[in-house]
Amino acid sequence: MASRTQPARGMRDFLPLEVRRREYVIRIIREVYESYGFEPLETPAVENIETLLGKYGEEGNRLIFKILKRGEHEKSGEADLALRYDLTVPLARVVAEYQHQLPPFFKRYQIQPVWRADRPARGRFREFYQCDVDVTGSRSMIVETELCAAASDALEKLGFSDFIIRLNHRQALGGLLDRAGVERAQHEAALVALDKLDKIGVEGVRAELAERAISAEAAQRLLNFFREAAEVERAAEFVGDESCPPQAASNRAVLGRLLEFIGDHESGARGVEELRQILDYAEEAGIGARLKLDPSLARGLSYYTGAIMEINVSDLAGSLGGGGRYDNLIGMFLGRDVPACGFSLGLERIIVVMTERGMFPPDLERAPVDVMVTVWDAAGAGESLALARALRRAGLRVDVYPETHKLAKQFKYAAARGIPFVVVAGPDERARGEVALKDMRSGEQRAVHREALATAIKESLAR
């Protein structure tokens, strides 16, 4: 019986056109990241299991793919290794391991797959690529700004014009919750509820806060704040002018409201001040209109300590990417804290949206070769190989039909594959040092001297 031939659940095979599309997106992201001075890093797909456990919260632990011990230990049913779950924890490990080889500010990008045993759904896979940029070693808000600018440039270069980078701050959030009267032990539960404001609305969040045993008074204060923030935001959009465009005006208004609510709450006020700094820098970095201050943005990962960001477009429920500051994670490996901040673009979702919107350049669908050399007969196969060699040396991409089928069948194959040129070296042509060159697009066929063949094809292709 033949074996199953589908890929494993939630995993995908990428046929040539899909690989080309993925490589196109990766190439552009990489070029932009490099223009910001980020350098490439790669880490193994497999990590020691204790490197990953306890870094992603309860849910994360559950979704990690674990690898059985080998040999005589296989029977124990225990795992000692696990598949990479994100690119941030391996970076933290790397910064700890190679601290003396890396520059004080390590700006790295990493574009590699990660694996999560999540329930597969539309746009959610068990193997997917992340495109991360991170800077370690600095607490400056220049870092947050440059990360947002790099992600923004990458999306623009891919052809996106309608995305928004939502911005918030974990410490501002903490101040907000404190001021509203949510107890510290309930902060995390409150954040999970708040994060759904967009999806389930004010009353939905109120119900969820109650469910999570947060007092009705605290809930009311929180929801009042968000209602007022939304109001000042809307009002400010209409007063924008040349010196302060609508998005900037609205961000300033929300920032003002936030500071008012948080007052002299120390870490909260520091968070708001960092947000103000990022918004100011963003104007000068040319991405002011992209940033939208959103006090309800929470983001799931537990390791964030400062600013958090998320990129959205209107026609996608999830985000195209996100990130934030995590000043304590490297310390879990190194024993002393190293500040860090990062941004991750989700390759799969970018590709989903680009495919739906038809954003890929059409030349990715071009035939994989410029010219196919036919094989006249068994005795002529050598001549075809020699021709192919000469054409490749001239820089062309060349296929040799591998069988001595009838020429009509060989031409049909070339046509089906969209190959623009076909070369025939029959005995008559060979005797004259010529070949027949057929332009499959025009149907025109002509005799060309062997020596002139590569040039003839290149000239036709350039037309």
Place this chain on the structure above:
Amino acid sequence: MASRTQPARGMRDFLPLEVRRREYVIRIIREVYESYGFEPLETPAVENIETLLGKYGEEGNRLIFKILKRGEHEKSGEADLALRYDLTVPLARVVAEYQHQLPPFFKRYQIQPVWRADRPARGRFREFYQCDVDVTGSRSMIVETELCAAASDALEKLGFSDFIIRLNHRQALGGLLDRAGVERAQHEAALVALDKLDKIGVEGVRAELAERAISAEAAQRLLNFFREAAEVERAAEFVGDESCPPQAASNRAVLGRLLEFIGDHESGARGVEELRQILDYAEEAGIGARLKLDPSLARGLSYYTGAIMEINVSDLAGSLGGGGRYDNLIGMFLGRDVPACGFSLGLERIIVVMTERGMFPPDLERAPVDVMVTVWDAAGAGESLALARALRRAGLRVDVYPETHKLAKQFKYAAARGIPFVVVAGPDERARGEVALKDMRSGEQRAVHREALATAIKESLAR
């Protein structure tokens, strides 16, 4: 306590320079493969475990990394998934799954990591990249020839000039063993012993054949053949002339001896005929001098059915790559046979040799950025971000120093990283619409108008 920070056993982190070297090699291999009309394919790192089990022999099964079932099934200690062990079995699965979407001759390349729980050693890792090219759908020896030519071109383009592609044929080997009187059931055991001829010599192989219960008479006949083949090979090398260079003369002589020994053994003679065909085609494809007929080459994998190849250089014990024809493997997935032949280059070993021989272009060690913009003070940070943005728009790779440290410290950082240009925008310069541009290589510093900055840097870099 800080966690362990080394990568898992046998796995490696690749810091920026190493990634650049790997990408350089991969880019060249990919370009050459594409010039032969191969198209990219990618498959998941994780396969259903039954896809892999039973395809690589006993040893292979043992070396497969197995993934624990998840959720409530985790406790069972059972595995349902496994890590990719090579790129050939996934290709066979893909050809079976997408048979109606793929062209009749599917020429694909695939450059991805594989995982084997092997004992780590010099040049042997548990995660390593393979660079495979395969053609499915044809039994023509044009395929073998093109595969050898592509691998040869790739190595030449990387700067290798001293490699040899050893060539043999499973059916010729079978005929040889039959004729020598080795029983069919002992063929595999005999091949394992023969494969070591280079390493352990004639008497070593004789002892190993005896150990594997192969009769002394059969062993004697086999070893006689190899002794004679080596003699005709050496003799022929001296009679090579312009019309038949030494390698071709020696191949022909060995081929003649092989045919003589195998006689009218049907499949054996067919194998020899295919070898003759490949050697003839190879002359026309321009790789005649690279191919060396080696009747003792066996190769480990059990799925080969026809020609087998292996690439060696003198200063590496193992091979740089290898491959062969496997006409039955796809049938294990599809239920009907589809002929196939492939070649795999080993990225890690290529990099080991290139590193030892100093074959990488020096510009891979260039600084990752063209220019660093310093930050004068907190108030000037925005101006630095705006400058960086303008320089990036002009196509330069730009770093912004993230902190308001003393300028001397910022310059020191740029020097340590080998960054060729540093820009300072102090208050005086800013007032004049200028910046100070320092060429870190010459030490020369000059005032440049903001608008002229990108051009000034580009001109200096081009010099």
